Amino acid sequence: MCNPHYGVGSDGLLHGPLTSDTADFRVRMYNPDGSEFEKSGNGLRIFTRYLFDMEYIQHDPVTIETKGGLVTAQVLRENGLIRVEMGKASLRSDVIPVRGESREMLDEVLEIENRQFRISAVTVGNPHCVVFIENPKELSPDLAKTWGPLIEPHPLFPHKTNVQFMSPLDERNIRIEIWERGVGYTMASGSSSCAAATVAYRLGFCGNDVNVHVPGGVIHIQIHEDSSLTMTAPVVKICEGKLSSECLP
Numbered sequence: 001m002c003n004p005h006y007g008v009g010s011d012g013l014l015h016g017p018l019t020s021d022t023a024d025f026r027v028r029m030y031n032p033d034g035s036e037f038e039k040s041g042n043g044l045r046i047f048t049r050y051l052f053d054m055e056y057i058q059h060d061p062v063t064i065e066t067k068g069g070l071v072t073a074q075v076l077r078e079n080g081l082i083r084v085e086m087g088k089a090s091l092r093s094d095v096i097p098v099r100g101e102s103r104e105m106l107d108e109v110l111e112i113e114n115r116q117f118r119i120s121a122v123t124v125g126n127p128h129c130v131v132f133i134e135n136p137k138e139l140s141p142d143l144a145k146t147w148g149p150l151i152e153p154h155p156l157f158p159h160k161t162n163v164q165f166m167s168p169l170d171e172r173n174i175r176i177e178i179w180e181r182g183v184g185y186t187m188a189s190g191s192s193s194c195a196a197a198t199v200a201y202r203l204g205f206c207g208n209d210v211n212v213h214v215p216g217g218v219i220h221i222q223i224h225e226d227s228s229l230t231m232t233a234p235v236v237k238i239c240e241g242k243l244s245s246e247c248l249p
């Protein structure tokens, strides 16, 4: 289904709504390589829009259970944007997980093929490695496509990792290029934006209100005192339809 040539074409698959003991709805999430992952920011916004369009939503906000924790979500009446309370970010190595002694994964040096990167690692339910790139001019799809595949399966990350290449622009804006675990190069990612904004904030480049510029648009992240994150951004409906069984192997 995710294959752009033989199928519908997407960066992932959402399965739901499923019943939940703890939330209004539950959703399961899959990467195009077939692996199930914990939590997707874009996926949760898209799922919320779907629930809204299908008139499943009876009250505001709703709670949604994922493998990576519970979130609350709502469609904002004033502008149609979708807001998700994504839960807390953690830089603790044992939580992300990252190999080695228990520590906070902020601004470490990772050497790959004679190039030294300044990396930080974060979980927002799923694992992320944020690579600091000082010069925004160096950020490009090619940068992500060259180094992403080497960092994603690096032995430092026992569950592999999503990777963001991040340049601060000013105290309210950062730019990222994204390489996703189980996917490859993508043009937007909500959980990646949460991770990159958290790191920009923790490194002192930004305040707690960050516009994350991704190739596909802008995702707004607010960082609260307890490290919880609010993500707000649009969702655009593309199509609806019936999948033909002919396209399935």
Ligand SMILES: N[C@H](CCC[C@H](N)C(=O)O)C(=O)O
Pocket (backbone or CB within 6 Å): 011, 012, 031, 037, 038, 039, 040, 041, 042, 043, 126, 127, 162, 180, 181, 182, 183, 188, 189, 190, 191, 192
């Ligand atoms: N695009 C998604 C993240 C997918 C992460 C997935 N590739 C993983 O293995 O964790 C987002 O908007 O948050």
